[in-house]
Amino acid sequence: MRAGRPEASLPMAALVITVIAFVFVPTYTDSALTSFDVYNTFQILARLGLLTLALGLTMIAGEFDLSVVGTYAVGGMLTVQAGQQHWAWGLLAALGAGAAIGLLQGGLIARLKIPSMPVTLATYIALLGLTSAMSGGLTKTYSNATVTLWVDQSILTYFSPRSLITLGLFVVAAAVLSLSRWGRELRAIGGDRRAARVAGVRVDRLIVGTFVASGVLSALGGSLLSFSLGSANPDPGVQPLIVATAAALLGGVSLAGGRGHPLGLLAGILAVALLAEIVAVAAVPQYVSQLFFAGLLGIIVVIDAPDLHSALVRLRTRLRSSPHPRTSIQESADV
């Protein structure tokens, strides 16, 4: 394990820093903090949390599911179009579609051992097309106002059913991965797939399961968003993907796979949600917050870059052993 990037301290640090920044908002803006700001932070978390969890789980397994935003869009659209009679049909259709998409992708990736990037990219394109074809490229409105009011009503001042469902799923994921051997196995196939296979991990099944979980979670995220907005947008754009990726990386997941935990992911998305709320309260123009997230993601990806690390290590050893590098090697060899 490399020093300097422990999977637990990065999410904790990110969370602590953003909480402090959030608490001190009144000191650097004109507006005071209200309980609504906390509620709103959890609403942002509800909007992107499940996407982060979906993406994060596949990243722990050493894969990268670009299609999450496509599934998110399809889930939202199915919720609206199949759920006009009763919300449950829409939800069921969305979850079923998410599971089917995950099964197809996981099956292809695990059975044929194809890299996940091109497969999920192709699915992403196809799913955006499907959503657009389903809606004729238009935003579809959801007429069931009762559900819309229900998912966003405030509970205990700070929460809504939507944010509680999202938080609950993080807790469930954390419990499942901590208490069963799946957590260890997931990290094992992300870290060293061949070794995991030799050690008796059913790699294929686990990959398919991870992609199904990813599909269901993304579709549910889309469903909840559609319920909340009372409409479904055929093209969510790339912003949800960017923010979810940033949150997952802040949450202690590594691009190389094999590291991360749902609680870390929760801390990551909570930090991002707090940042987004701070940006909203401070009334910063949108492009500034965009630049901010770009900078954040850029810094993380450069820190995570393998060659940079080895170059720094090389530089450090050269500096440390600069006086007599030859003799020191000689001595240690003699001993």
Next chain:
Amino acid sequence: MNVMSARPRSAAPIRRPGLVVDGVLLLAVLAAIVLALTTDRFLTVANAKAILTSASLVGIAALGLTLITIGGSAVSLAISPSVAAVGMIFLSAQSLGLIPALVLAVACGTLITGLQGAVVGYAGANPVILTIAASFAITGIATGVSGGSTVSPTASGYDHLNATPGGVALSVYVLIALALIVEWTLRRTGFGRSLYLIGENRRAARAAGLPVGRTTAVAWVGAGALFAVTAAFTAAFNTSANVNLGGTLTFDAIAAVLAGGTAIAGGRGSALRTLAGAVLIAAASDILLLRGYSTGVQIMVKGVIVLVVVVTVHLRTRGSRA
């Protein structure tokens, strides 16, 4: 025990899908040809020109992406914002004259994409995440500088890019010329050969003493120049440019590269394959358009084509290695 039982099971299906895949592919190609021939107005000169024209803008950007992909940097997800930003620069520099504006556009394009390439090449940063970040940054900066408004051309020199010598759009000639140049560079120069080796096996390339960082950065610089050419043509065609100028170009270019059969893992592929991929997707979209399908269906079919080609290429290359 597990190892023993897992081996034959995973090894056996490798060879057989090769044949099955060939069969399925042949049927798919035949079906597509029949579909094309039975589509009204498909086999006309005007339609062929329309396909080539719509393939040309995506194709030029896809040629740039081909350099990135062959070099083992997977894909850039920042093509659309780069094209939008460069397009805005190109139109606002029209008062300098067409050629200086073009030079400025290409310079800015190489700078934007080359910087990302330097980070990918020298530091080994993950290109997908880095370009996601870059796309955010470019859009943010472009919005900030332009104030979110649309840029209109300051002179009409750009209109020369919309010329149609011999009845075919200028961008088609440029696409073919650039495809030949890129192909020649990849096949005949030392840079091209190192790029293939780096894409195939970065560690081996480094051990062999190849300048991995520099070659990767140069490939991205070339890609940036090609994105800039696409940007100039797109901006000239639209006669105005804003941050949405790039549209779905990122995914269209990736689709063209992958549909051409270039492996995303790097080390394989060619400019001519990308050219074929761009024309294939343009032709498929054209058939669907002529048959009255919506934009959504066209995008969906594009995704399915990419998926099928990715799976096919993967199975075939694995079959030939076994």
